[in-house]
Amino acid sequence: MGKSWKETRLRLYDRFYEPTFTTEQNLENRPPGIDREHWRWFLDYRAEAETKEKCRKNAVNRSKQQYIHIGGSKSFARQMEEEVFGKEKPGRVCSVGFGPALSQLFGPNSHVPNNRVQLEETQRKLLELQEELEGEKLKRKAMEDEAST
Template sequence: MFLGSIARNHNAFPISYSSWRKIPKVYKEDILKNTIQTVLKAKFDIHSDVHINHVLKSLNTKWRDHRQELWHQRNDRTRTRDELIAMAPEGINRDHWALFVDYRLNSKTKEKECGHKVSRGDILIATHKHANGAFESDETKEIGEKIEAYGLTSSSLISKEISTTDSLACVFGSRKHCGRVRGLGLGPYPSKVFGCNTHLYSGTSSNTD
């Protein structure tokens, strides 16, 4: 119970980090020194590396499970990105929650969950539909239909690959831009995804993201 309450402390361990190992070491050391050791020192010796590693592994598991629980309570696979962001849990910084939503909707994250490749086009379609399956607007409907048509005319493998010629790139066209990459949230930049020498690429950010 005690470690579980600490793992759910969103100020100590922000939900915006994509994984436990991405949380800065200083955050973990601060919790160990100023919270856990202070409370438990009368009962346990947690100064040894073995006990510290055990505590950190337990926090890792509880932090991951808590994130999963928050996500599955809100994601019914029909809600759009904006709808999910609007459902930020009480006590969690809204910007941190938005980063977490983008991480969960990231195609690479979905591939891990599904066990197969998910294209950027799949992500855009899934996150721009209402619960009844209808697109948010005529504009997103037109874009979604073009993406679906591309999938029918391309091999399943090619259409799922993230590239400058995938479904989003073909629908939105190429342009020179230094922003982020569509469908991959706020993290990856085009140079990282498409190569450090990429100058012209497709599917950069817009209001439809």
């Protein structure tokens, strides 16, 4: 919710504040539904030297950031502890759901379809993809020939 509020304030400021306008013009150019005195307070806050310095420092710090951390305020250790799936049940694969068992996913015939219809469908799809690949190769060869001439 805090992130949404911050983004809303930034969006309103970017959309309705015009740096070339006077204070009065900016007050008249306020967003619909925002009280004139609230908008004045917000513009005054944004114009303070302390606020501008804070924005400048934050921009510098963000530019130094090499990795994006999206895990929130929890430490990695705490996240790992909370994300453990629990003791694995015999015959089932953890985090895959109630349906498949280990033998269905990783058994000796796990890569082979169970029935003839699935096998035929898989072979048909394979042939389609091979034909599509050949077509793409021909197109690429034609483009390379055209570019070389």
